[in-house]
Amino acid sequence: MDKLQQHFRRIHNLLDISFFRVVFFLIIGIVLFGVMFNNVRPEKLNIKLFSVADKTIRSPGTVEDKKSTEEKRKEARDQVQDVYALKKEYTQNRVDLITSIFQAAAEVNDELAEDLKKETESSQDKAVNTAPSVSDKVTKLKGKLTTTVTKDLSNQVFTALVQASNSELSIAKDLTVTAINHVMSQKISADDVENAKKRVEEELKYSTLSDELRQASIELGRYAVIQNEFYDPQATEELRRQAAESVEPVKILQGQVIVEEGELINQEIYQQLKLVGLLNTEKTYKPFIGLMVLISIIVSAIYYYFYQMKSQPEKRHTFLLLYGIIFIFSIILMKMISMLQIINFSGIGYLFPAAMAGILIKITIDERLAILTSIILAVCGSIMFNEGVTGSLNFSEGIYVLFSAFAGILFLSKQNRRSKILQAGLFVTLINILTLAAVMFLPNGQYSGIEYGYYLITALVSGIGSAVLTIGLLPFFEASFGILSTMRLIELSNPNHPLLRKILMEAPGTYHHSVMVANLAESACEAIGANGLLARVGSYYHDIGKTKRPNFFIENQLHLDNPHDRLPPDKSASIIVAHVTDGAAILKKYHMPKEIIDIAEQHHGTTLLKYFYHKVLQLNPEAGEEDFRYPGPKAHSKESAVVGIADSVEAAVRSMSKPTPEGIEALVKKIVDERLQDGQLNECDLTMKEIEIVTHTLCETLKGIFHSRIEYPEIIKKVKQA
Incomplete structure (x- = not known):
């Protein structure tokens, strides 16, 4: 897995160069052209004049028979008498x-x-x-x-x-x-x-x-x-012209039988076969030009989506590489299934797990991109599964793929747990069955019981297969690309996670503090439109470094002596500061997502340990504050900045003897102002308006947590008796 990550990282680095991004999109276009080339190539028949047809031949498209049209028009003109x-x-x-x-x-x-x-x-x-x-x-x-x-x-x-x-x-x-x-x-x-x-x-x-x-x-x-x-020559010519124009063009309609099996191919039939392009003596490039135009539209749509994506370039390139792999994998899988059409059963395309790509892209990247991809796959499916149908497009297959993919995307719109993917597969199966029923009943088709059973099985395989493939591939993509999906975050928030159990067992005070910070950070992030779930999970792990020396942090001392009373201030400061680097090291050891590691590293920024700094000044007035600052870096994201503020205000408010609403509000504003003045929020994209919203939300949440409680008489009486 590490080697695979290195390969992906190299490709990711190449995508920073415009030339290689163009090459990447060209590769997608080439793959699309390669898998659909045979499906649009006109069928060529080795048929000779006055031979006997060995099979029934239908027209692949609608073509005007200009020669017959002209003959009919001439006949109509000749039937007009002189005026x-x-x-x-x-x-x-x-x-x-x-x-x-x-x-x-x-x-x-x-x-x-x-x-x-x-x-x-x-x-x-x-x-x-x-x-x-x-x-x-x-x-x-x-x-x-x-x-x-x-x-x-x-x-x-x-x-x-x-x-x-x-x-x-x-x-x-x-x-x-x-x-x-x-x-x-x-x-x-x-x-x-x-x-x-x-x-x-x-x-x-x-x-x-x-x-x-x-x-x-x-x-x-x-x-x-x-x-x-x-x-009257003019009147006569006018009547003849009107008679000729009234003749409808003679067309060979798409799906029209040109010659039945066993029928002699006469001159007229031979000319019709030549006209519709079924003779191997004819060469045409129009279908390939049409395919290239279609692929150009598809690639342009994908390019435009990533071009206007509002994300950091590094993250955008990661998404682009991930999307390319999912998309190409889906297209190749579709092509492999389409090759089974040699068994001469038109419903083989319904086996394709159409919802897989949409669900994967929605979970790992974005819902809008998942919808766009579903539409693209529907178009490609209608081309690749066109065996046995007249024309180049199998509209039934296209509708099936589109509805199946949309069903998976919509079902997961508010479902974030990995277990919901299997439920989504069952929902997709239901939609598949209903879609197939509509496709089969609309043309009043006549099917046997065996065929109905076969279509039911294909719908089931497609729906469940989409869920199984998604569940199997999702961990691979998350691990290989460091994707922090919503489901991954929910899994990390499980109290049974080894690191959370480590905090609970070794530093219970820190665990309680982390839960309080998580509540504060999540509400504040959601108020400004940031990722509240990421802030919550990051808060759970932000102080994981304290488990290395839990007794040196006051929330874990619980009636024990404070070891810092016996240590010089600089030593104490180094121990406190070390919990940031220790936490990042532990998280990296457990291969935690980069976003969680960033929160652990950045939640203190480069703030000053005022208590120990003031303490050392009493001993050495010339001591510099650089040795008493956290190593940083400063917060680079909104979530890291909010978690850092929530961490400070929660500890500060908890230290208040009698917290009042006014006191809480004053303390929170003071902490936020100090962070602003210290430049701790300079490297994140928080606006002043958002900072004001964060401050207000933290105050309201803290007021709800530290509200005053009624003292019950019985409790007071028991206390006095004791």
């Missing part, structure tokens, strides 16, 4: 054209009538006047129209128009325009133009117009009707 738009302006244009033709015919009639009238009025011989011929009228009408119109329409149309009166033209125009509007209000495709012309013809066929004018109207109506429905 044809109705050009309403075409109807109006054709109506205007036919209207203009009728109007041109009417204008020809009006112009010819006006010309005839003028010629009649200017001619003297009215008998020779002749009316314009039909051909002249047709020629004039064609002159008012475009060449295209005159070519497209027959001469019969123009002849019928110029021969009709304006009233007939108006009626024919209205009938023709109405028919055109009616027919062209509907979509007319290129293939439907002839049918539309026939519909116009049918509407005009039974009109009351003259035969020539009716035929002209029919030909004009047929001429006006044209295609008004045309392909």
Whole structure:
């Protein structure tokens, strides 16, 4: 054990150097990567196209089949028919054209009538006047129209128009325009133009117009009707785009069966296997990058916790080394159990003693760090026990580890005795069983009685195993690192401890004094937020050095002569001072924690033995006080300082003949002021506010101890009779 302590001490000293602290965290990261590497490595299958699958293969993750998605989207686009738009302006244009033709015919009639009238009025011989011929009228009408119109329409149309009166033209125009509007209000495709012309013809066929004018109207109506429905590329493309976007991506879901056992691996299945990365021809680094990112987060969280820890560097480095050992041990143990997954049982991970690390860290270091570690182990467990599940994470295992670890931490929140660890293991077992029941029942799983029994055994092994491993490892860590846990302190406070029995048997007065000091120091430390239990236990052992020469201390003399009356002052002073160094030596011999040894060495600091110093001054006025001071060192912690003050005030108040509340308060303040003025509290981190609280607490406690008592009449009577 001593050699192991030396090795740990060397590593501890290396952690004082920033470079080696970085290396330490790198080692934690490397260990994490090493144990989880195989669990995130994508499974590779040696499968050939058109071979027969020897087992059922499921997708390890959710992946989009982009090729199938694109095919479905193309199919959706192809199913969209071309969009044809109705050009309403075409109807109006054709109506205007036919209207203009009728109007041109009417204008020809009006112009010819006006010309005839003028010629009649200017001619003297009215008998020779002749009316314009039909051909002249047709020629004039064609002159008012475009060449295209005159070519497209027959001469019969123009002849019928110029021969009709304006009233007939108006009626024919209205009938023709109405028919055109009616027919062209509907979509007319290129293939439907002839049918539309026939519909116009049918509407005009039974009109009351003259035969020539009716035929002209029919030909004009047929001429006006044209295609008004045309392909709209923009609208068509928009509909196709919407149809393509409405297609959901084709995904191969995590856990989806890609190929059943005995099924032929065709081209489509082979492509899916390749897509999900199960073929050995594919290489991917994404899982390893993800693992490195996760480990970076974990290591950063641990680093940040220790970075902001409010402790002395030496103590922080001790905690860091201890934490690293517990954490790495837990991770390696988890990996060893995960290797048993080859037996092809998914519940093997529930054997892991998940509460062990949390309980150990809570007892030896801190509860918050224990909670953080539990979360980290839950994440690591969900990765390491992912055999037989789809994906990289086994959430059931993660929940199990988290709840199990939290159960152990919470149960020990106010339990300080080592015997409570086994009880915590039983509580963890109960939580394990309940967690497994929830994990098994939530998905409506069907299990046999044997499987239920197996899960019950794993929960029991995990819970009890956590307690047993904690009980077995805790003494090793406490001894190797000098960790003074709460449980260790309670064990040291047991009256049956050999050193406490030594004080009781060899120096009973000192033992009583130590108990009184313990009560005072504990209450004062708790009042300022210091470790009251440490102060109590330190008080029990602070005067262990007096057992070497118990009769030289007044509390142990009990009606015996004071040996100091026969010794010179300097000799007496050396004997009194020696109890500090003797006590430290005894405590070191029994391998007591460093904190207890420090209290024994520092509770007197470098104070002056005033009684013997004043006594020697009567013999030698030039004597120096250095020989009459304790060797120190001065108190370095709050607990040492408080124990020293409590030690002085308890002895002083006990020496008072009639202690009163006012007298006690004055004496305590005087002792505290003397310590302050003597610089005995300069090296500890007690503030003036805390010193004031300590003074007040000591006064209140002492007033309760040394309160006045009622003298009962019977007792007084017996005393007088005696």
